[in-house]
Amino acid sequence: MDLNDDPEQAAYRAQVRAWLADHAAQAPKVRGADAIADEDERIEAWRGWQAELAKGGLCGVTWPQEFGGAGKGPIEQVIVNQELAHAGVPGPLDFIGLGMMGPAIIVHGSDEQKRRHLGPMLHADEVFCQLFSEPAAGSDLAGITTRAVRQDDGSFRISGQKVWTTNAQFAAFGVLLARTDADVPKHKGLTMFIVPMDAEGVTIRGLRQISGEAEFNEVFLDEVQVGADAVLGEVGGGWATALTVLMFERLSIGTSPIGYSAEKFAAVIADAPGAREDSDVRQRLGAIGTELIASRFAGHRLLSDLAGGGLPGPEFGLGKVTVVSAAVSAGDLIADVVGPEALDDASEWAYMISFLPGLKSAGGTEEILRNTIGERVLGLPPEPRLDKGVPFSELKAREIEGVA
Amino acid sequence: MDLSLTDEQEFLREAARGALARVDTVAAARAAIEPAGSPEHAPLPDLWPTVVEAGWPGLLTSEDGGGAGLGLYDAILVAQEAGAVLAPVPLVSVLPAATILDAAGDADSAAAAGGELRVAWVPAAPPTDLDDRWTVEARSGVRRGGLPTGVLDGDQVTLDGEVAWVPDAPNADRLLVIADVAGTPTAVLVEAGAAGLTVEDVTRYDATRPLGHVRLAAAVGRRVDADADAIGRAWHIAQALLAGEAVGIVERLLPIAVAYAKERHTFGRAIGSYQAVKHHLVEVLRLQENAKSLLIYAAWASEHAPEQLALAAAAARSGAGHALDYATRETISVHGGIGATWEHDAPLYFRRAQLSRRLLGGDHGAADRVAGELLAGVTPA
Numbered sequence: 211m212d213l214n215d216d217p218e219q220a221a222y223r224a225q226v227r228a229w230l231a232d233h234a235a236q237a238p239k240v241r242g243a244d245a246i247a248d249e250d251e252r253i254e255a256w257r258g259w260q261a262e263l264a265k266g267g268l269c270g271v272t273w274p275q276e277f278g279g280a281g282k283g284p285i286e287q288v289i290v291n292q293e294l295a296h297a298g299v300p301g302p303l304d305f306i307g308l309g310m311m312g313p314a315i316i317v318h319g320s321d322e323q324k325r326r327h328l329g330p331m332l333h334a335d336e337v338f339c340q341l342f343s344e345p346a347a348g349s350d351l352a353g354i355t356t357r358a359v360r361q362d363d364g365s366f367r368i369s370g371q372k373v374w375t376t377n378a379q380f381a382a383f384g385v386l387l388a389r390t391d392a393d394v395p396k397h398k399g400l401t402m403f404i405v406p407m408d409a410e411g412v413t414i415r416g417l418r419q420i421s422g423e424a425e426f427n428e429v430f431l432d433e434v435q436v437g438a439d440a441v442l443g444e445v446g447g448g449w450a451t452a453l454t455v456l457m458f459e460r461l462s463i464g465t466s467p468i469g470y471s472a473e474k475f476a477a478v479i480a481d482a483p484g485a486r487e488d489s490d491v492r493q494r495l496g497a498i499g500t501e502l503i504a505s506r507f508a509g510h511r512l513l514s515d516l517a518g519g520g521l522p523g524p525e526f527g528l529g530k531v532t533v534v535s536a537a538v539s540a541g542d543l544i545a546d547v548v549g550p551e552a553l554d555d556a557s558e559w560a561y562m563i564s565f566l567p568g569l570k571s572a573g574g575t576e577e578i579l580r581n582t583i584g585e586r587v588l589g590l591p592p593e594p595r596l597d598k599g600v601p602f603s604e605l606k607a608r609e610i611e612g613v614a
Numbered sequence: 615m616d617l618s619l620t621d622e623q624e625f626l627r628e629a630a631r632g633a634l635a636r637v638d639t640v641a642a643a644r645a646a647i648e649p650a651g652s653p654e655h656a657p658l659p660d661l662w663p664t665v666v667e668a669g670w671p672g673l674l675t676s677e678d679g680g681g682a683g684l685g686l687y688d689a690i691l692v693a694q695e696a697g698a699v700l701a702p703v704p705l706v707s708v709l710p711a712a713t714i715l716d717a718a719g720d721a722d723s724a725a726a727a728g729g730e731l732r733v734a735w736v737p738a739a740p741p742t743d744l745d746d747r748w749t750v751e752a753r754s755g756v757r758r759g760g761l762p763t764g765v766l767d768g769d770q771v772t773l774d775g776e777v778a779w780v781p782d783a784p785n786a787d788r789l790l791v792i793a794d795v796a797g798t799p800t801a802v803l804v805e806a807g808a809a810g811l812t813v814e815d816v817t818r819y820d821a822t823r824p825l826g827h828v829r830l831a832a833a834v835g836r837r838v839d840a841d842a843d844a845i846g847r848a849w850h851i852a853q854a855l856l857a858g859e860a861v862g863i864v865e866r867l868l869p870i871a872v873a874y875a876k877e878r879h880t881f882g883r884a885i886g887s888y889q890a891v892k893h894h895l896v897e898v899l900r901l902q903e904n905a906k907s908l909l910i911y912a913a914w915a916s917e918h919a920p921e922q923l924a925l926a927a928a929a930a931r932s933g934a935g936h937a938l939d940y941a942t943r944e945t946i947s948v949h950g951g952i953g954a955t956w957e958h959d960a961p962l963y964f965r966r967a968q969l970s971r972r973l974l975g976g977d978h979g980a981a982d983r984v985a986g987e988l989l990a991g992v993t994p995a
Contacts, residue, residue: 211687211914212616213995219615285615476988486989487744495988496981500932503925503984503994504904507911514617528900577889584892588872588899591887 213510215289216517222282223289229266230297236262237299253380256303260334268294269302270312270332277316277328284516288465306377307331307338309462311385314455315404318443323404327383336382341372341405341429342452348374348571349578351387352396352449353597355606356431358388358403364438366390368405368431374572378414378427381407385455386431387448392603399602400448403440410434421564422555459573463530464512464522470537470562471506472499475544478559482547494543501536505529525587527579534576538566617910619691626688630695633668637661639701639822643962646821658702658821662785665729668692671708672727674851679716680724686851687913690858697862700966702822704734706855706974707782710848711735711790714801717844722788722803734786736777736828737974738799740846740924743986748792748799751974753778753827758975762830764793764800771795771802771837773810773830779973783826784815791828791835792845799842804835820965823973847920850927852974854912857927857934860970861909863963864902864934864941871895871941871948878950885948894944901937908933914995925992928983935970935977942967 215223238255239245246252263269264278271287273279280286294301302308312331315323330336347353356370368388378384384405391399407414411434416424443451479485479495486492508529512522541563545552552559570576584590597605619627637659645656665671673689675681689709696703708726711733715723725731738761739749749758753776762775773793783789789811791802804811810833813826872895875886885891908930915926942964946953953960971977 211685211910211917213914213918215615472988473991473993476985477991479985480989480991489982492982492985492989493978496928496932496984497936499984499988500908500929500936500981501904503911503929504907504933506994507907508903510615511617511907511910513615517615518618525899525903528896528903531900532904577893580893580896581889583899584886584896588868588886588892588895590872590875590892590895591884593887593889594883 219285219289219517222286223293226268226290226293227296229268230293230299233262233266234297234299237297240300253303256300257334257337259300260302260304263302264333270308273308273312273316273328273332277312277324278332284461284465284521285513288513288516291466303334304331304337304377305462306340310340310455310458311338313458314385314451315442317454318402318451320439322439323442327404330382337377337380339375339378339381339384339407339429340455341375341378341384341386342455343374344371345373349575351452352400353605354387354389354400356386356388357392358390358401358436360390361435366403366436366438366440368403368434368436369411370431372429372431373417373426375414375427375429376425378407378429379416383407384429385442387452389602390445390448392606393601394446395599396597396602396605397449398446400452401445402442402448402451403436404442405431405434405436405440409436419564419568421561460522460524460526463573464526465516470502470533470540472502475499475502475540478544479547485547491543491547494539498536498540498543501532502540505532505536508532523587524582527574527583530573531576531579534566534570537562538570541566617914623688623691626684627691627695630668630692633664634661634695634699634701634703636664637701639699640959640962642702643700643820643822643966644956644959647962647965658824661701661703662729662732665703665708670703670705671712671729671732673712674709675712675716675723675727679719679727681712681716681727685913686854686916687910689851690854690909690913693855693858694862694865697859697966698866700822700863700962702824704732704782704785704824706852706859707734707780707786708732709855710737710852713851714790714840714844714848715803715838717847718801718838718840720803720838720840726788731787732782732785733788733790733803734780734782735848735852736780736783736789736791737849737852738777738792738845739849739975739979740799740842742983743990748794750775750777750792751779761792761794761799764791764795764802766795766800766837769837771800771835773802773804773833773835775830777828779816780813780826780828781973782824783813783828784817784824789813789828789835790838791830795837799845801838801840801845802835803838804830804833808833808835810834818969820962820969822966823969825973843920847916847923849974850912850923851916853927853931853980854909854916856970856974857905857909857912857930860934860938860967861902861905863966864898864905864937867941867945867960867963868895868898868902871898871945875948891948895948898937898941898944901933901940905930905934905937911994919995922992922994924983925987925994928980928987929994931980932977932984935980938967939971939977 270279275281358366358368390401411432413430646658648654672681677683752759764771912926912930915922
């Protein structure tokens with residue numbers, strides 16, 4: 211039972227740490243109270259920092275070397291993430307591109323797409339965003355209605371609305387899932403595209419959340435024209451490409467550090483007059499602490515599996531349920547103990563309390579996650595489905611009939 | 615980073631499973647709680663010879679002290695196997711006792727490790743961030759008792775006091791009492807038949823966990839030369855072992871509940887296809903996996919970070935206790951009314967859960983200690 215690196219990992223960690231020690235002074239402040247205030251300036255500085263990280267080999271850690279990556283495994287990605295946190299510097303600006311879109315292009319992209327996109331992505335010259343979810347299709351992602359219609363010249367015209375799009379406001383490209391055939395069952399008529407965000411017909415609007423900040427965007431597409439060479443993977447094969455992206459998303463989340471910690475919450479309670487002696491407060495903190503410590507060691511177990519050559523299975527998603535629900539309870543406890551002061555705009559707790567209700571659904575709602583794990587891990591039968599084998603157009607007609 | 619089981623640990627687990635399979639311990643748990651005198655009643659089988667043959671009393675005792683010198687995770691693996699089949703195996707009693715005797719380099723360490731002496735540890739909890747007393751179980755109420763008092767004369771200690779709900783006390787050859795001797799927690803070995811010692815058998819609700827109230831009225835025992843750290847460590851080891859038993863039960867019950875949810879149909883489909891049922895079963899899985907992660911933490915801390923052992927063991931107890939409660943109730947629910955009857959084994963596991971969760975400070979006390987350690991600034995690895 212060993213939480214330490216093996217010799218090879220230790221050597222890699224030392225190399226990463228040494229590089230960061232030499233370059234940390236160049237890192238911009240992008241989060242917290244002393245972050246660069248102006249958004250454009252902040253993004254430009256962060257872009258430069260990613261370029262620097264890329265030069266040091268700390269971007270695309272798991273990408274093959276032929277595409278400019280380091281050709282390492284997920285465990286080395288974890289080491290890089292840990293060392294970035296240890297050095298107190300931000301990671302790359304484009305975690306979505308590096309973690310999900312780049313790997314998906316490497317798997318499904320044409321040679322030309324790889325040549326065109328991977329280099330600029332690695333160095334943050336061109337940031338990527340993910341255009342999957344829609345206002346009426348999130349958990350049931352294959353139910354999207356954004357359509358891409360093929361023109362006589364082979365190009366496509368795309369119209370529809372996407373939502374929850376992180377980084378859209380400064381992204382150069384989006385990887386977009388659209389329906390190219392509504393007359394086949396819904397998983398079959400989908401195609402993935404690489405869409406320039408500055409194309410005519412693309413409108414981006416910030417989506418403000420409970421905290422008042424806009425961390426996501428809505429993206430509207432109105433007859434946006436892209437060439438046949440914008441298709442990522444096969445026409446009609448978009449679902450397979452989407453599953454690849456979601457697999458990389460799981461890995462990307464699995465190797466990222468968890469931001470909420472038992473000891474940090476405990477420190478707030480310890481400072482609040484009378485809280486430490488209150489048995490109800492202690493029981494609540496004990497339960498929260500138990501869950502968060504469990505999730506920390508679940509992370510260690512995952513790393514041990516990765517080191518042994520495994521990949522995170524769907525059950526890893528339970529870790530997110532644990533962390534989010536424990537953090538929700540912690541926010542509640544802190545607000546109870548600290549009082550309305552905890553809800554001041556300047557308080558990090560107000561931010562956390564506002565952020566968590568949305569986080570609960572991020573990357574898939576808790577209910578969908580429990581369905582998936584119940585079916586894929588426990589082997590329980592799925593709910594009967596009314597959409598199997600039914601052409602998408604007919605499903606939509608039934609919906610309209612049901613509402614009318 | 616490597617948290618996988620070693621080949622030796624896999625072997626230990628298989629061997630434990632095999633040893634415990636010689637007797638149908640679940641059937642025995644049922645027969646033992648049938649009314650005495652009824653044709654269904656049978657006294658609990660004596661598994662002590664199996665325990666001794668397997669070498670479990672000496673699992674945690676150093677090789678110098680006459681034991682196997684294994685780690686806490688090895689003992690937890692055995693506890694998981696014992697829990698899974700409700701085996702009446704007194705690990706939470708004999709292993710903490712053995713670690714204290716071993717730490718003291720006591721003359722009886724080898725006999726305890728070899729099982730020639732069945733030594734029951736009389737649990738004593740170390741101070742918390744709020745309460746600087748060492749405490750013991752009271753018969754009832756929320757205020758914990760103080761340690762029995764001891765007066766030292768040479769190597770002999772004269773003991774007065776009471777400790778309630780002591781696991782395995784009715785079966786032990788010796789009791790290892792923790793007494794307050796001039797303000798210092800002191801381990802004292804008392805013979806079962808000693809004058810002034812009474813053990814009232816108070817086995818309740820779950821026959822597989824024999825319990826006794828221990829009363830000491832000028833009972834004389836022999837001082838064991840263990841320091842407060844070793845005595846406190848015994849408490850944390852016991853918490854981790856209780857957690858191991860609990861996880862063993864949860865791992866046994868989840869597949870049983872899942873199998874039934876696939877096989878039982880209502881309204882034309884398997885009940886496991888309903889989200890209302892499925893999500894609860896996934897919650898059992900979530901709590902089970904969290905508890906397993908905490909067992910690893912406790913075992914790791916015992917080996918590598920003793921300053922985190924109190925936090926880790928308390929978290930394991932708290933998490934595993936919650937998982938056990940949830941899993942035993944959910945197993946009953948999934949099976950419907952029948953799950954709450956003696957037609958099914960679920961009630962036997964439920965009884966085990968309800969009783970275990972109240973022993974050794976209770977799950978409630980463990981959650982409090984998690985909070986206390988965090989509030990005192992302990993940072994988990």
